[in-house]
Amino acid sequence: MLVLGGKMYLLKFKKNLVEKIWGGRGFETTLGFQLPTDELYGESWEVSCHPAGMSYVENGELEGKSLEDIFKKYGEELVGKEIVEKYGEKFPLLIKYLDINDKLSVQVHPSDEYALRVEKEFGKSEVWYVMEASSDAKLILGLKKEITPEIYKEKVDKKDFTGLFNEVSVKKGDFIDVKPGVVHGTLEGSILICEIQQNSDTTYRIYDFDREVNGVKRELHLDKAMDVIEFGKDVEISSEVSREKIRVQDATVEELIRGEYFSIDRLLVNGIFQDESYKNFKIYSILDGEGKLKSKEKEYEVKKGDTYFIPANTSVTISGKLEVMKSYI
The missing domain is CATH 2.60.120.10 (Jelly Rolls)
Structure with missing residues (x-):
């Protein structure tokens, strides 16, 4: 166990708040966070050892130290012998809250095999737990069953994204396993999510509803997305009522x-x-x-x-x- 000054030590990290065009003020109104500006915030990186959003300890003797630093220093004491043997110096998880109030871009994540080869980092398997959802909350989860790789490529080449995506309604308490290769995004309403994922920041954007940031449309990653999409893959949503x-x-x-x-x-x-x-x-x-x-x-x-x-x-x-x-x- 991690023992500092003779006492067992539970770590709390400073929240890394990220502005997003699809964000809101839910972290403040629902979770009680202090937001630093009046902008829209979409992500709070809670536990991260990723360079895109490193976590820093805010309590106890390690205050101010990064998760990367204490992972390197304490190793097995911090995470366990099995984790070090399996992952080496790569911390395996990333925990976030998401506050989504506009359309989250339609996207897909790669597997470990593809991401380690192409991006030099882990793939991105993730899960979403719905903490709050408006009555009209609707997600994109997967492609319609009739969409084959040939149909998909033909439509995307024409920049025609109509009729491709499977749409589902969600509610508070729903749990969604978003595996690599599953196309996903948000479509309507607002939703507050707890997200647990592999330690990765690799996302391939398929469609962003033609939005612009500072007058420029956000980059799409259509070729890489085509490489990793798993066609005909169903996504199950477990509800609070149905779970054992x-x-x-x-x-x-x-x-x-x-x-x-x-x-x-x-x-x-x-x-x-x-x-x-x-x-x-x-x-x-x-x-x-x-x-x-x-x-x-x-x-x-x-x-x-x-x-x-x-x-x-x-x-x-x-x-x-x-x-x-x-x-x-």
Whole structure:
């Protein structure tokens, strides 16, 4: 475990807030963040070891240090022996909140095989948990079943994007597994998302609704997108009603995913829940409520919108009334 000054240490990182043309003010109004300007913000990078948005510790003895620096220094103590053996010096996960109030560009992500070869970084498998959604919230998930590579290429070459995309409505509590090769985007309404993904910033933009930024249309990546799209691939959405739940102590636990790149549980705590130590690191995203995390004799007040990094082999007692997304490998 990571031990500093003789005490077990849970890490909280400074939020890296990113302006986006499709963003809003939901981080402020819904999650209680302090936004630095009056602009629209679409992303909050919560835990990141990526150069495009590095995380810096804001609590305790490591305040001001980057996740990259402490990962290099503490290695197995921080993340677990298994993680270091599998990933070496590459930290594997990236955690964000997304506040989407306009159309998110239609895009696709590459697999590890393609991204490591072409982009020299991980591919991008990601999941979305819908924290809030307007009644008209609608996403693009996949291509219509009748769209073949030939039909797709013919239409895209003509810059005709009509009739290509599968559209689905979503609501609060929905969980979506967006695998590499799945075309996705947002279409209508507003949506607040907790996103867990591989440590990658590679996105291939297919269509951006002809929007301009400073008078220039954003770059598309049609050739690379064509390389990685998986045609005829279905995307399942699990709803809060349909998922299996088990009762553990004073908590309801939902197993959202067990995957190659990450595993995720949703914890609904109303009282006290003892989360036992685990061989690898964990990340808690506080989706709602308020309460405390306790590790050894150290207590941490937590509330909606907080994110905490739990070092390997560290047990934590969660108390209060909280909705927690637990991400681990």
